[in-house]
Amino acid sequence: MEIVFLGTSAAMPTKYRNHPAIALLNEGEVILLDCGEGTQRQLIRAKVNYMHISRIFITHLHGDHFLGLPGLIQTMSFSGRDQPLEIFGPEGIDGLMENILSMGYYEKNFEIKVNEIEETVIAEGKNYEIEAFKVEHSVTAFGIFFREKKDRRFLRKKAEEFGIPPGPLYKKLQNGEPVEFNGKVITPEMVLGKPREGFKVLYTGDTRPLEEIVRRCRGAVLIHDSTFSGKLQRNAIEALHSTSIEAADTAKKGGAKALFLTHISPRYKNATPLLEEAREIFKNSFLSEDLMRVNLGEIVY
Amino acid sequence: MEIVFLGTSAAMPTKYRNHPAIALLNEGEVILLDCGEGTQRQLIRAKVNYMHISRIFITHLHGDHFLGLPGLIQTMSFSGRDQPLEIFGPEGIDGLMENILSMGYYEKNFEIKVNEIEETVIAEGKNYEIEAFKVEHSVTAFGIFFREKKDRRFLRKKAEEFGIPPGPLYKKLQNGEPVEFNGKVITPEMVLGKPREGFKVLYTGDTRPLEEIVRRCRGAVLIHDSTFSGKLQRNAIEALHSTSIEAADTAKKGGAKALFLTHISPRYKNATPLLEEAREIFKNSFLSEDLMRVNLGEIVY
Numbered sequence: 256m257e258i259v260f261l262g263t264s265a266a267m268p269t270k271y272r273n274h275p276a277i278a279l280l281n282e283g284e285v286i287l288l289d290c291g292e293g294t295q296r297q298l299i300r301a302k303v304n305y306m307h308i309s310r311i312f313i314t315h316l317h318g319d320h321f322l323g324l325p326g327l328i329q330t331m332s333f334s335g336r337d338q339p340l341e342i343f344g345p346e347g348i349d350g351l352m353e354n355i356l357s358m359g360y361y362e363k364n365f366e367i368k369v370n371e372i373e374e375t376v377i378a379e380g381k382n383y384e385i386e387a388f389k390v391e392h393s394v395t396a397f398g399i400f401f402r403e404k405k406d407r408r409f410l411r412k413k414a415e416e417f418g419i420p421p422g423p424l425y426k427k428l429q430n431g432e433p434v435e436f437n438g439k440v441i442t443p444e445m446v447l448g449k450p451r452e453g454f455k456v457l458y459t460g461d462t463r464p465l466e467e468i469v470r471r472c473r474g475a476v477l478i479h480d481s482t483f484s485g486k487l488q489r490n491a492i493e494a495l496h497s498t499s500i501e502a503a504d505t506a507k508k509g510g511a512k513a514l515f516l517t518h519i520s521p522r523y524k525n526a527t528p529l530l531e532e533a534r535e536i537f538k539n540s541f542l543s544e545d546l547m548r549v550n551l552g553e554i555v556y
Numbered sequence: 557m558e559i560v561f562l563g564t565s566a567a568m569p570t571k572y573r574n575h576p577a578i579a580l581l582n583e584g585e586v587i588l589l590d591c592g593e594g595t596q597r598q599l600i601r602a603k604v605n606y607m608h609i610s611r612i613f614i615t616h617l618h619g620d621h622f623l624g625l626p627g628l629i630q631t632m633s634f635s636g637r638d639q640p641l642e643i644f645g646p647e648g649i650d651g652l653m654e655n656i657l658s659m660g661y662y663e664k665n666f667e668i669k670v671n672e673i674e675e676t677v678i679a680e681g682k683n684y685e686i687e688a689f690k691v692e693h694s695v696t697a698f699g700i701f702f703r704e705k706k707d708r709r710f711l712r713k714k715a716e717e718f719g720i721p722p723g724p725l726y727k728k729l730q731n732g733e734p735v736e737f738n739g740k741v742i743t744p745e746m747v748l749g750k751p752r753e754g755f756k757v758l759y760t761g762d763t764r765p766l767e768e769i770v771r772r773c774r775g776a777v778l779i780h781d782s783t784f785s786g787k788l789q790r791n792a793i794e795a796l797h798s799t800s801i802e803a804a805d806t807a808k809k810g811g812a813k814a815l816f817l818t819h820i821s822p823r824y825k826n827a828t829p830l831l832e833e834a835r836e837i838f839k840n841s842f843l844s845e846d847l848m849r850v851n852l853g854e855i856v857y
Contacts, residue, residue, distance in 0.1 A: 266631075266634055267596075267631050267634060267635075268596065268597040268600060269600065270600060270601050273597065274627075292593055292594060292596070292597075292623075292624070292626075292627040293593060293594035293597060295568075295569065295593070296569040296574065296593075296594060299569060299570065299571060300571050316660045316661055317660055317661060317662070318626060318627055318630040318659065318660045318662060319627075319630075321659075321660065322593075322626050322627045322630075322659070322660075323593070325593075325619060325623050326575075326593040326619060326620075326623045329619040329620075329623075330567075330568050333567055333568060334568075351659060351660070354655045354658065354659060355659075357655065358619065358622075358623070358652060358655060358656075359617045359618055359619045359622065359623075359652070360617055360618060360694075360695050361618070361619060393661075394661050
């Protein structure tokens with residue numbers, strides 16, 4: 256599984272950082288977290304196939320987080336998409352999507368299912384679930400928690416001890432179905448290993464630091480709002496964003512696997528001071544950069 | 557005066573070419589021709605101050621030509637703009653702008669004046685006029701013709717012959733007012749040189765080749781739709797675009813100063829064959845590239 260940072264700036268882009276967007280690459284499926292202006296081009300530059308995007312989560316309705324939607328949808332249409340697309344967003348997403356879909360002349364031949372997130376939402380995938388949970392920003396905003404569901408290991412030895420021959424019965428057990436063999440019922444519990452933890456990615460969107468984030472952190476790759484350096488704590492409080500120090504504190508308290516600082520204010524032409532501040536608190540901190548790819552298996556798990 | 561190419565691709569962006577947008581830099585004022593997604597970032601990359609944009613012309617309502625508007629307007633708002641902004645576009649621009657201005661949460665503290673172009677429109681500037689004229693595309697579309705109005709030279713020698721002393725009377729004459737001196741009336745005609753031709757920039761937007769363009773070409777820098785190579789003439793006809801050969805024919809027939817090919821299909825990773833085709837017909841042809849700056853005074857006038 257991979258994380259691709261498509262845009263790592265805050266409200267305004269810079270030469271090096273585009274508006275917010277993150278792609279999660281999961282077994283051929285692409286899940287998009289936020290979709291700032293220019294995301295379609297960042298996808299092309301990052302060689303992520305936009306036709307494989309199945310779900311888009313918009314954390315909140317500030318333009319920098321969603322203004323890439325109309326262009327992306329129109330480009331999907333030009334490219335002949337027929338697969339449905341799901342969009343999740345806060346209150347107002349329905350009206351916004353109506354607006355977006357009515358802009359200009361083009362033909363759309365695929366279905367878009369819009370899901371308004373109320374208090375929370377859980378979206379199920381073939382091997383994952385995604386939870387949206389409320390965070391604290393100047394408008395209704397959500398954090399996004401991706402959890403991989405991992406199959407339990409099949410203990411071949413145990414199956415052999417029960418005398419089950421390799422073949423279709425193994426498959427059934429792996430799929431969680433009990434089988435009958437030699438008059439005995441063998442349940443999956445008897446031949447499967449312990450439940451395994453999968454990858455977890457926790458993206459805060461724009462927010463003040465929150466206990467809700469700390470609680471979900473353990474074992475996760477935390478992608479945290481880090482608009483400001485710790486030196487501008489007051490700005491962070493006023494604008495309802497976080498500092499790199501607050502992001503690192505959260506990662507430490509919650510026991511994250513790794514921390515990626517993102518939503519970097521355009522004032523930081525060189526943002527390494529933010530990274531240095533974070534590393535003093537939480538060693539496994541990284542500064543997100545546009546088009547940066549993180550292979551979860553290789554780097555942090 | 558300068559032309560800055562901000563985006564030179566067709567409907568979809570590529571790694572090297574963004575969606576259509578062109579900035580005309582005229583004595584501190586920026587006039588934007590089309591505004592594809594990502595234009596605000598291209599302006600930043602090209603070091604063109606987006607706060608100096610006074611007028612935006614949207615040639616037609618295909619998304620690649622206007623989807624940069626919402627983000628640009630929101631960024632102008634964040635940056636504290638209080639100067640009004642004028643937007644010109646074809647039928648439907650009013651409704652589109654209403655949509656655009658209602659997207660997401662932000663505060664706009666400047667006025668936007670939307671002008672729907674019907675058959676044509678002339679916008680006057682302090683030293684220029686801009687004409688929009690109908691072209692031939694799959695939807696209502698306009699070409700944009702920028703003409704600099706140049707002051708007539710003040711013939712100091714003549715003024716001296718009339719015995720007028722240097723000072724406020726010179727100023728009056730330069731400004732086109734007659735003056736009285738020693739009981740004689742001196743008119744501007746008597747002390748001003750011949751009318752001079754200013755810079756002309758003729759941008760076709762998306763179109764088939766047209767007599768309307770040839771007619772306006774003489775002495776102009778022509779920026780012509782060149783979506784396809786001459787080898788794909790049939791595609792150009794079907795999609796109501798032009799080929800590089802048709803663009804060059806137009807420049808030649810009309811007597812343009814220079815031709816810039818733009819709106820290059822993403823299929824051309826290397827578009828020099830389009831340029832070669834054009835140069836065989838019209839020598840002073842150039843291939844537009846993103847962030848390319850053309851100083852009209854130095855290069856072609």
